[in-house]
Amino acid sequence: MIQLKQISIQRGTKPLLEKADLEIFAQNKVAVIGANGCGKSSLFSALQHDLQLDNGEILMPKEWRVVEVEQEVVAGNAIALDYVISGDKALTKLRNRLSKSDNLAGEELASLHDELALHGHYDAESRASIILAGLRFTEDNMTQPVNQFSGGWQMRLNLARALFCPSDLLLLDEPTNHLDLDAIIWLEEWLKTYQGTLILISHDQSFIDSTVQYVVSFEEKNLCKYTGGYSSYEQQRAQKIKLVAAEHAKQQQKRQHLESFITRFKAKASKAKQAQSRIKQLQKMQETLPLREQAAFSFDFLAPEKLPNPLIRMEALQLGYTDKPILNDVQFNLVPGSRIGLLGKNGAGKSTFMKFLAGKLKPLQGDVAASAGLSIGYFTQYQIDALSFDDSPLMHIQRLSPLVTEQSIRDYLGGFGFHGDQALASVGNMSGGEKARVVLAILVWQRPNLLLLDEPTNHLDIGVRQALTFALQSFEGALVLVSHDRYLLESVCDDFYLVNAGQLQPFDGNLDDYRTWILKTDSTTKKDSIKNDHSAVIDRKAEKRRAAELRQKLSPYKKSLQQTERQISSLNKALKVIEDELADENMYRDENKSMLKQHLHEQKELKQKLSTHEEQWLALVEEIEHIENQIAD
Numbered sequence: 001m002i003q004l005k006q007i008s009i010q011r012g013t014k015p016l017l018e019k020a021d022l023e024i025f026a027q028n029k030v031a032v033i034g035a036n037g038c039g040k041s042s043l044f045s046a047l048q049h050d051l052q053l054d055n056g057e058i059l060m061p062k063e064w065r066v067v068e069v070e071q072e073v074v075a076g077n078a079i080a081l082d083y084v085i086s087g088d089k090a091l092t093k094l095r096n097r098l099s100k101s102d103n104l105a106g107e108e109l110a111s112l113h114d115e116l117a118l119h120g121h122y123d124a125e126s127r128a129s130i131i132l133a134g135l136r137f138t139e140d141n142m143t144q145p146v147n148q149f150s151g152g153w154q155m156r157l158n159l160a161r162a163l164f165c166p167s168d169l170l171l172l173d174e175p176t177n178h179l180d181l182d183a184i185i186w187l188e189e190w191l192k193t194y195q196g197t198l199i200l201i202s203h204d205q206s207f208i209d210s211t212v213q214y215v216v217s218f219e220e221k222n223l224c225k226y227t228g229g230y231s232s233y234e235q236q237r238a239q240k241i242k243l244v245a246a247e248h249a250k251q252q253q254k255r256q257h258l259e260s261f262i263t264r265f266k267a268k269a270s271k272a273k274q275a276q277s278r279i280k281q282l283q284k285m286q287e288t289l290p291l292r293e294q295a296a297f298s299f300d301f302l303a304p305e306k307l308p309n310p311l312i313r314m315e316a317l318q319l320g321y322t323d324k325p326i327l328n329d330v331q332f333n334l335v336p337g338s339r340i341g342l343l344g345k346n347g348a349g350k351s352t353f354m355k356f357l358a359g360k361l362k363p364l365q366g367d368v369a370a371s372a373g374l375s376i377g378y379f380t381q382y383q384i385d386a387l388s389f390d391d392s393p394l395m396h397i398q399r400l401s402p403l404v405t406e407q408s409i410r411d412y413l414g415g416f417g418f419h420g421d422q423a424l425a426s427v428g429n430m431s432g433g434e435k436a437r438v439v440l441a442i443l444v445w446q447r448p449n450l451l452l453l454d455e456p457t458n459h460l461d462i463g464v465r466q467a468l469t470f471a472l473q474s475f476e477g478a479l480v481l482v483s484h485d486r487y488l489l490e491s492v493c494d495d496f497y498l499v500n501a502g503q504l505q506p507f508d509g510n511l512d513d514y515r516t517w518i519l520k521t522d523s524t525t526k527k528d529s530i531k532n533d534h535s536a537v538i539d540r541k542a543e544k545r546r547a548a549e550l551r552q553k554l555s556p557y558k559k560s561l562q563q564t565e566r567q568i569s570s571l572n573k574a575l576k577v578i579e580d581e582l583a584d585e586n587m588y589r590d591e592n593k594s595m596l597k598q599h600l601h602e603q604k605e606l607k608q609k610l611s612t613h614e615e616q617w618l619a620l621v622e623e624i625e626h627i628e629n630q631i632a633d
Contacts, residue, residue, distance in 0.1 A: 007056035034218030087161030304449035317366035344499030377448030389428030432459035
């Protein structure tokens with residue numbers, strides 16, 4: 001269990017949290033939400049004791065293994081697979097001992113192999129490969145040096161390291177930012193089976209709904225906990241605002257009544273005592289403040305100056321590069337009002353198609369007819385990198401429209417969250433989310449009739465994502481969208497096209513159907529081959545030496561294995577009974593405090609016993625498998 005007791009966090013002169021309390025029970029999955037800059041990452045730092053609290057304390061079991069996604073890659077020439085495995089420090093230490101084990105006696109060597117088995121040495125390559133495959137690394141990628149990957153793919157490697165490491169508490173800060181939709185779908189499935197406590201920071205509403213049981217919201221320098229995912233949070237938050245507003249109105253009415261009485265009678269001797277009593281009531285009355293809605297962003301796409309029909313017509317196109325065609329026989333028309341979402345696995349050709357639409361890539365063959373009045377607004381990470389970092393948001397817009405008044409531009413930028421001096425700040429000093437908002441502001445200002453949006457929500461918080469969603473719903477031109485944000489895709493797209501196997505075809509279904517398709521088409525045969533290949537990297541010399549010592553022990557190992565399996569089955573049944581009772585909200589009432597304490601104690605003991613027996617079982621299985629393999633050889 002994690003307990004935050006009266007914690008306060010301040011960055012510079014800005015208080016982020018003031019005497020906040022929070023409890024997170026073991027194995028809970030929790031999303032932390034709030035506007036950019038509210039203190040989410042600072043909270044993560046505090047949970048890892050990397051940031052000193054200004055007040056209060058954080059309590060969690062000392063033996064817990066806390067794992068987060070590292071922000072830097074320092075692997076150099078190490079290949080991706082080895083880099084992921086090296087994230088498990090305990091296993092790496094044992095592997096280093098194994099590499100220097102030539103002089104170890106037989107008993108010492110056997111003991112070392114027992115430890116290696118307990119730490120997952122013999123299936124480490126298999127487990128790491130499955131994680132990398134889920135995050136859309138190919139088999140060739142897995143043997144590629146880490147320093148040859150782009151920054152986004154290096155962040156995927158760091159995510160893989162975190163998922164590979166054994167952990168009791170897993171901290172994920174915006175894990176979907178560098179993933180495409182199919183990798184996110186895989187990650188959701190992985191997190192559903194994760195046995196530890198999960199705390200994640202995310203602005204992806206669909207991802208939150210799919211992965212967590214609770215939402216913790218930063219509100220008025222406090223932490224408020226809600227049951228359920230993001231959709232449930234929105235409903236509870238709206239109801240909470242309504243109830244607090246009603247309570248505030250009721251209190252204000254009572255306050256006015258007291259003040260009226262005091263004003264009328266405080267000068268009269270016969271009423272002096274009653275007036276003084278009401279003055280004391282008024283002084284003791286704690287002000288109930290109305291809850292505020294999250295600061296809203298609001299902007300609209302102005303009507304394009306021209307809306308030719310069609311905007312673009314394509315016949316029998318082949319797209320790609322001279323030595324590598326990507327898409328074939330593309331038949332595609334865009335007309336005003338088109339709302340197209342592109343689906344497909346990483347590398348299938350979505351970005352290639354978007355680059356072609358943006359005029360960045362010429363077709364290898366086929367016919368293209370673009371209207372003379374076509375005006376394209378293209379949002380991609382490259383546009384963010386192309387901003388003039390020395391200039392302000394105001395200056396970027398002024399360059400486009402030098403005759404428009406400064407005040408008009410300031411008013412416009414306010415809809416994107418750039419108020420007052422923020423409109424004059426240098427872009428180079430802004431966060432990734434703020435830079436993305438600058439690009440959005442520039443794009444909207446130019447009144448395009450064709451919008452090409454390639455992952456527009458990266459680094460944007462939920463407020464800006466919702467504003468973008470609302471603006472796109474009323475956009476009069478055509479839209480082609482690539483995004484891992486399913487809320488955005490579902491809210492603004494009327495049709496989906498699947499990019500797969502060199503083809504661009506209409507997808508007959510919704511995003512739930514696409515999820516099913518992704519999970520179904522993930523290559524199980526590739527995973528099986530990865531599992532079978534991991535033995536090639538085991539130290540054969542050490543294994544043969546170990547087999548000679550253990551060959552005669554096969555019979556007692558099997559007997560012990562059967563006994564351990566019976567014990568594990570019995571412990572699992574007992575643990576399920578306890579956890580079913582702990583899942584009952586009534587258990588956490590004051591009158592059940594002693595029973596709760598007893599159940600938590602029993603749960604802890606059962607888990608410790610179960611962990612011990614599972615480790616024994618794993619060690620036994622590994623020993624038997626290696627003995628049988630060597631005998632077969």
